[in-house]
Amino acid sequence: MKIDTITSRDNPALVRLRKLGSEPGGYRKTGSVWIEGDHLLRAALQRGWTPVLVVATEAAMQDAVLRALAEQAPRVLVVPTALFKALSGLESPAQIGAELTLPAASAIDANAASVVLDRLQDAGNVGAILRSAAAFGVRQVLALKGTAALWSPKVVRAGQGAHFGLRLIEGLAADDLAALAVPLIATSSHTEHVLNRIALPSPCAWVMGHEGQGVSPELMARCALTVGIPQPGGEESLNVAAAAAICLYESQRQKA
Incomplete structure (x- = not known):
């Protein structure tokens, strides 16, 4: 030294x-x-x-x-x-x-439980989702082009150390997700499926969309399932990082 x-x-x-x-x-x-x-x-x-x-x-x-x-x-x-x-x-x-x-760029693990980030802009949201992914045992995060830089200082601080236990792949196009063998799931307010009342596939890849625009239509079309998060308080929507934590928790709860 x-x-x-x-x-x-x-x-x-x-x-x-x-x-x-x-x-x-x-x-x-x-x-x-x-x-x-x-x-x-x-x-x-x-x-x-x-x-x-x-x-x-x-x-x-x-x-x-x-x-x-x-x-x-x-x-x-x-x-x-x-x-x-x-x-x-x-x-x-x-x-x-x-x-x-940083490690060399990784290939997508086709069978890994994953989180897909679709053009999320806010560094705090991205870091919080990485933290939830690590907490609930999801080890792969795939970021599409337009998502905040995963290793930027603000995202790293918000992640609170989660980065070091995750496979992080960024700069992807929607077509790259064809490499996944696990089904994609997105949240939607226009679905009959309720998160805590439907059997979730395991493993799966949770898709989290842009803070204002949500999941792109192209990516939504790739999803095998859409689910709604119960909101009895009547709010129109949840913060994307909060939604991700709820979905990842429910996936883990059903596995237990």
Whole structure:
């Protein structure tokens, strides 16, 4: 392990990481991602990821727990708090962050329980759905073109570590979903099937659509089943991340 103390804002590594942390799709060019905070770093380590580089404040290196996390990387950059703030996308910056190399693009697992994201725009929604997928044992998430970048800093923060246990494939077209051998299911307010009153296929792929437009007609036509979520309170619709959590829970409940 190599530890370097950095005091210049113009250090090449810091310049690169600032750019990586400020561009939502920057990871697509570099093949690496910047994560911030001990929670995300710990989650990555627990899933077998090894950071290529850790940046820690001087104060963090005086903390035994944070120093132990930093020392999991082959290289550690120790910086003043002011320099770390320049890397941060948070109002209250953490004391430690890391660069991780992303795995090579995966092929679709035809038989895996999955979530399909159809042009979701909000990073918070995307991250929350990834978190629900991981919580309910769904290990594959397929994002169609137009969906928020899965490894963007905002999505990673919203995912709270879920990314590191998921097979994530993005930039797909609807036709690519033909590779799935499991049936697609979407939610709809125009169906006679009610989520908790119908036997759900298992495994399946839950399709979650654009926040305003819903699932595209092309993708809806590929679905083997549409179900409605009971809403006795009378609201017109649910937030897509809330809907995803309910559907994934029901799939898991019926399997139990």
